[in-house]
Amino acid sequence: MGLRELKRERTRRLISDKAFELFTDHGFGRTTVEQIAAAAEVGPSTLYRYFPTKERLVLEFVEESLFGALNWFRDQPPELDLPDGLQSVIERVLDQLEQNPDRVRAVYELADQTLSVSASLAEVTWRWRNELAVELTRRIASDSVKFTTVEFTAALAAGTVMNIVEVVVQTWVDNPDGTQVKDLANEAMGLLRGGGFPLPTVQP
Missing domain, CATH: 1.10.357.10 (Tetracycline Repressor, domain 2)
Structure with missing residues (x-):
């Protein structure tokens, strides 16, 4: 796996992990994409590139x-x-x-x-x-x-x-x-x- 692919995988994993933390703490319905993006320190558009929903x-x-x-x-x-x-x-x-x-x-x-x-x-x-x-x-x-x-x-x-x-x-x-x-x-x-x-x- 090249450096770029490794970085993408780390970002993907970070977004997923932060999302689960928020889902567990606040519930799926009350957690917004914007909150997840902020927790992972990425923009909402970046999050949507990795996870459409x-x-x-x-x-x-x-x-x-x-x-x-x-x-x-x-x-x-x-x-x-x-x-x-x-x-x-x-x-x-x-x-x-x-x-x-x-x-x-x-x-x-x-x-x-x-x-x-x-x-x-x-x-x-x-x-x-x-x-x-x-x-x-x-x-x-x-x-x-x-x-x-x-x-x-x-x-x-x-x-x-x-x-x-x-x-x-x-x-x-x-x-x-x-x-x-x-x-x-x-x-x-x-x-x-x-x-x-x-x-x-x-x-x-």
Whole structure:
């Protein structure tokens, strides 16, 4: 990463961090873009270049965690065992979220309190699920299997992965004192590897 890109990333992170501080202290609706810009010592126009909406300030962390794991999956070789690959996708997402527990819980709290944040969070997760389904369709496509069957299987698998992530994170958020995300993830992985969730395999 060059110096200019590094500076941009630092500015982006500073804006996001200051926004979360203000959202936590004053609420999403009562925090203005001007207040966030002032706290980050940038102009409102600069803030809008990085984050077109206030909702994006809330959800960027979640989006980066989800799509970072998806981009990793896209880069894997075609012969990758799909259950192994999808398990790694889940683990990568949860590992990123677990490293930032305060931010994750703030996101969910804001989503509970604010309809626009809740709607934006749903849009991000469903867009991720759809793009994961597209990648799975590409990987399991075969001349011997009808395309509609492949798409259907890929959509089911992507929905399963999305639901695992959502249920694990929601359970973890709802039980901050006693539940560890790794324990929940291991339980989900046991079901995944034991056939509790149907997942596709690469066609020979």
